[in-house]
Amino acid sequence: MHRPALAALCAALALVGCKKSTPPTPAAEAPPAPAAQRVAARPASEPVTSALDAGQAPAAPVAVTLGLPHPHTGSVNHLARARTLLDSGDPLEALAEARRQLADTPDDEEALGLVARGAHGLGQRALAAAAFEKLGEVRDDDAVPLVQAARVQLELGQTDAAVRLASAALGRDEGSVEAHQVLGRAALIDGDLRRAIDWLEQARELAPAHGWVLNNLGFAYLRASENAQALETLLRAAELLPDAAVVQNNLGVALERMGRTDEAAAAFDRSASLAPRYTRAQVNRARLALLRGADAGVRPDVDVDEDGGSE
DSSP states (O other): OOHHHHHHHHHHHSOOOSSSOOOOOOOOOOOOOOGGGTTTOOOOOOOBTBOOOTTOOOOOOOOOOOSOOOSSTTTSOHHHHHHHHHHTTOHHHHHHHHHHHHHHOTTOHHHHHHHHHHHHHTTOHHHHHHHHHHHHHHSTTOSHHHHHHHHHHHHTTOHHHHHHHHHHHHHHOTTOHHHHHHHHHHHHHTTOHHHHHHHHHHHHHHOTTOHHHHHHHHHHHHHTTOHHHHHHHHHHHHHHOTTOHHHHHHHHHHHHHTTOHHHHHHHHHHHHHHOTTOHHHHHHHHHHHHHHHHHTTOOOSOOOOTTOOOO
16 A cells, blocks of 8 residues: 555544544634633534544434323322332333422422433433433532533533533533533534633643543544644543543554654554454554554555544
């Protein structure tokens, strides 16, 4: 394989996102907004760390009804039934009972918590997001349920909703690391790299030893081709999260970009060994082996998935 083709292959397959998608080409960006404006300001323009799968558009928001209509309203303790069902290992029926409780008492905090956690565990993300958001309305001084709702909205690819909720959470707790991280991840999904870096740097200031903040920040620097900053950040993330395959993969990309190919190969190997089904690490390992073999005048006997995609 000729070197131009190898270089193209490298660019196509190297970068893997914090958690999942093929990023759009970033547009030119205005400088970050002043601190007082950051919560509200956001251009209209995924991973990422809750990112969309490559090539998939987010589904339209779905209207959700939390309460489950039923007869004998108010005459049965559905919350007690939900607890019993959870203890007996029936999360699906426990979720239904908790929703029946919400039909009777819509502001029941325990029922809202059961619905939010139960729905999320069962993959019913729209229902989980609605329950977390309602819990945030009931606990009107608590930022945590709003952050939880925002995180689920990111999983759904609904960045507008995630930004709205995370911004509201910051209004209640301006030191919320997770709210800053949600805003950074939303900006990553939307391709606003400068604002993503700004939010995630603020999160790092609040929590310098938060491994996932550092991973996401390092990924943002990789996306912006600020490779020295990416490497410094991802080395620290790897210290804090030594068994996280995605961190090792991102570290491998940063090392490779800085010309440290032996260390990059070791990082890709570790990522692949930590998560054998993690395709991007496998692709990056094979791609780097191919390039290094070409440098030595040898073409390794490996197949490279040219459609492997990257985040």
